[in-house]
Structure formats: structure tokens, C-alpha cells
Amino acid sequence: MSAVSELRVIAYTADGLLEADPAYVEALRLLGADGHGEVLVAEDGDRLLGTIMFEPWSERSEIARGADEAEVRAFAVAPHGRGRGVGRALVNALVELAREEGVSRLLLSTQEQMLSAQYVYRARGFVRVPERDRSPLPGVTLETYELVLKE
Template structure:
């Protein structure tokens, strides 16, 4: 595989945050001046109490995408319950799409959750992220409509879970 998934280095966190915000904004999932954009940009804050994983090109170490993995007890888990891990803010640079980067990042979260011995990996996604939904479903995640939620008015999130 020409993609390597690993923990973000300290010198990559700003770039990881930019990729995350830029991808969400470019795809219309948040506004550049919206309240969520600063959170997306701040990978440094996430790295304090969660794990920021990056996808890099094996040939030249170019940053392709990133995801935030929230182990049990992390304040970055929005919907995780006892015995669950969560991932969020999955983003792939638009120029790196079509290479399997997003799927590789999700699989790294699955592996990390299994290594921690959690019973389930959960996540939230916007209804409009249909391409991501296909990846999740192909990997065995199932919709959990009873856990769907709205972090702010007019933003309704779908939830998925993968029993481990």
C-alpha cells in the first residue's frame, strides 16, 4: 500500500487541522466562519486527550488525511458509552481522494479500538456524507438511529457502530 497511517507528529498537527477544516468546508459540511470550523482546525487541542492519526504518502510523507480517535473516557467522544471508542473528524485532502485514504484511516481506528479491547467503535456523520456512509457500511458498521443526535439546531447527525 502506498499509504501509511500513524500518529500525527507535533509538527504535523497544524497541517492536519487545516486539512480537516478545508475538507469539511470544501464539501459543504461546515461554513468557514461557522462555530465548528475552529474545532476542526485545532488538531493540537484534540491531540491532548485523543489520538490524531494521519495518512501519509509512503513515497514522500505528504499528509493525505487525518482522523481523531477518542479512546474510552476521552472528552472528544460525543456518543461513546462505557466500553466504546469513537472516531470523528475523518478528513481526506481533496487531491488525495480515490486512493483508499479514508478507508485506511477508518481501518486504523478499528485496529486501535480492538487493541484497546473495547466492545464497540462508534461514530457520528452528517446525513450528506453519503460517500463516507458507503465506506462505513462496507466495513461492517451499522446504523444506530436510536443514537442519532443534533449538536446544534438544524444539524442532525446519523450514528453508526461496529461491534468488535
């Protein structure tokens, strides 16, 4: 898990996403380490290109509100993996996993400056649900997107 953890930190740091909350580094590293959720990776040979995490609803969910919902967490593509379709492939794989798990609604949080990630999400059919936006810290707004998989 350490290579995945480090890739997350490298990607988020490269995009300036940890500046507002440097303490989030530890949480980012630990996502999935407790066995809750499923971490997907994209590799080229032995080189890690990206990662994303599927997290089913639980009492500690940040935006999912029930057992029919799940969250996308810790989406990160290494700087050397960008522009190669890695992000799209990871999101597609996660959506298929959510379908297999019987999830009705897939949710995620993103920051305003995460434009590349938002492009991938919207291209896959995710739409904004501002009523679920939240602000965990002053000056930090997490925008919520969802993909309805079944009504």
C-alpha cells in the same frame, strides 16, 4: 498538528460541512491537540492525504457511553487524496487500534450529506444506530453508526 488541523478544515469546507455551523472550525482544529485520543494520518511522501482520530470514552464523549466504547472523530481526506483508498486505509487502521485497546464498540457521527464517508463506514461493517442520533443545532442532525468489535 497544524497541518492536520488545516487538512480537516479544507476537507470539511470542500464538502460544505461547515456551512451550518461555522464555529465548529475551531473545535475541528483542536481535536486531539490536548493529548486525549490518537490522531492517525495518511501520507504520500511529505504530502498529507487524510486523517482520522480515535477517541476513547471520557466524561466529555459525545456518543460513547462507557469505558468499553470509543469514538471515531474528525475523519477527513484531502480533495487530492480522494479515490485512492485513503479513507478505507484510515478507517481500517483505526479499527485495528480500537481492537488493540480492547474497545467493544466503536461509534461515530456523520451528516446525511457525507455519502463517501458513509460508504467507507458501511463497507467496514459499521451499521446505523438511530437511537443515538442527535441534533446539536437546529437543522443539523448527526447520524450515528457503530461497529461492534466484541460482545
